[in-house]
Amino acid sequence: MACHGQDNEATGAAELIAERGLEGLGDAVSMLINEAMRLERERHLGVSPFERSPERRGYANGYKPKTVKSRIGALELAVPQVREGGFYPASLERGLRSERALKLALAEMYVSGVSTRKVARVTEQLCGFEVSSSQVSRCAEALDDELTAWRERPLSAYPYVVLDARYEKMRHGGTVVDCAVLLAMGVDAEGKRELLGVSVALSEAEVHWRAFLKDLAARGLHGVRLFVSDDHAGLKAARAAVFPAVAWQRCQFHLQQNAGHYVPTRALKKPVAADIRAIFDAPDEAEATRLIERFIRTYDAKASQLTRWAETALPEGLAVLTLPRHHRRRLRTSNAIEVVNREIKRRTRVATLFPNEASCLRLVTAVAMEISQDWQTGRRYLNMNEDDSE
Incomplete structure (x- = not known):
């Protein structure tokens, strides 16, 4: 069943790109990431959907919508949840590194004195969406929190x-x-x-x-x-x-x-x-x-x-x-x-x-x-x- 589901998602993603060209790339990637996260949840639980097994390690609990702004546009994702908590898809975590890279790029443009209007024009051309001045400020603030935490992290012995x-x-x-x-x-x-x-x-x-x-x-x-x-x-x-x-x-x-x-x-x-x-x-x-x-x-x-x-x-x-x-x-x-x-x-x-x-x-x-x-x-x-x- 898992292979069949993967084939369906891969076929659907390919059809999107065939129909819409590169404009469909964002939706195609969303489909593939959603499928990858679903398979990760199956491995985490140890069972397929509706399967009964003594090896089961928990229960699925639906999906949570999440929009990730990436370099190929906004990705509409459905993040799988588990009832017991403690699960977060590694595939999404790796994807979020790109989101952090985009935030860093926005913050660096902000630091370098690039106007919000120019930032909006660049992100619209590259990613398919605009950013407002408040979003640029939030990117810089979010970056500041992460960088401050790194500067203030505990140290140990260094010869x-x-x-x-x-x-x-x-x-x-x-x-x-x-x-x-x-x-x-x-x-x-x-x-x-x-x-x-x-x-x-x-x-x-x-x-x-x-x-x-x-x-x-x-x-x-x-x-x-x-x-x-x-x-x-x-x-x-x-x-x-x-x-x-x-x-x-x-x-x-x-x-x-x-x-x-x-x-x-x-x-x-x-x-x-x-x-x-x-x-x-x-x-x-x-x-x-x-x-x-x-x-x-x-x-x-x-x-x-x-x-x-x-x-x-x-x-x-x-x-x-x-x-x-x-x-x-x-x-x-x-x-x-x-x-x-x-x-x-x-x-x-x-x-x-x-x-x-x-x-x-x-x-x-x-x-x-x-x-x-x-x-x-x-x-x-x-x-x-x-x-x-x-």
């Missing part, structure tokens, strides 16, 4: 945390300012990456970094063995205040770049870069310290500003040498979070200028949430078994 910041243009107090987007990425006990939080502040001053780190701690962040970041203004003091016992690794990539500013001649650039790389590649902290002392003796007469900088800056890049050898390569820099910055830049380039802090935070959080979920379902970033190598 490694990478911190970074980037800047976006925003209107504030009648002028255009560069606002700081603060980001935190954690590597959990299983070796998987996750974005722990995002924040939008007027600058990278200590007060903003401290508030950001305090929020991470209040949400349950603990067990951190190492922070990795560049030498951002205010971050060092804020980190020392909120997580005073945690070691800090200054990004070696940026240290190497910073050294170039203190090299007085072009002829010295390559040997200086090679010597600094040898320091960072040292097998342990003692050998790295010895190489720093030799570096200072070698270049003190030729580049005194470089050696004065190296005395304090280079030791800040050695904390990673206390970690298992197979963790060092990926934790010696803050490059792990650069993919987030690139994706944020790609998405915010369209907006160009955000009207306020909330609109910037909305879009940045949406991007961060999307990337973090991909990371959590993908391959692990680090092998956390210290006896094995990657």
Whole structure:
């Protein structure tokens, strides 16, 4: 009977498309989704309609109408119910991801300053229905609720945390300012990456970094063995205040770049870069310290500003040498979070200028949430078994 029902629905959907072409696609998809949900209920109950069986796990309880606005138009669905509750069709849940994607697109257009009239025209051409200004506002509000819940979710133990910041243009107090987007990425006990939080502040001053780190701690962040970041203004003091016992690794990539500013001649650039790389590649902290002392003796007469900088800056890049050898390569820099910055830049380039802090935070959080979920379902970033190598 189930196969016969499927054949009827598939035939009916095909006939709709044959009669009406692409205009009938929405109704055809509705028929197929309704049939898929009905079959899911049968599997959930363990019986077909009107079938008697000792294996029955509940009873059907009619259907509930639901309209889903999708990219192919409005889908009129009949969601099957069960008397005992606790059932929701997975096929519809997967379909609702498209609905959420559409809401995100509407909200992003809203964030980017697209007028409601233009949004209505676009959705009418693409999806077959218009949206009003109130619907666009509701999409943004619904998105805000979901994104706020993600930003405020509880955290747990993350042995490694990478911190970074980037800047976006925003209107504030009648002028255009560069606002700081603060980001935190954690590597959990299983070796998987996750974005722990995002924040939008007027600058990278200590007060903003401290508030950001305090929020991470209040949400349950603990067990951190190492922070990795560049030498951002205010971050060092804020980190020392909120997580005073945690070691800090200054990004070696940026240290190497910073050294170039203190090299007085072009002829010295390559040997200086090679010597600094040898320091960072040292097998342990003692050998790295010895190489720093030799570096200072070698270049003190030729580049005194470089050696004065190296005395304090280079030791800040050695904390990673206390970690298992197979963790060092990926934790010696803050490059792990650069993919987030690139994706944020790609998405915010369209907006160009955000009207306020909330609109910037909305879009940045949406991007961060999307990337973090991909990371959590993908391959692990680090092998956390210290006896094995990657």
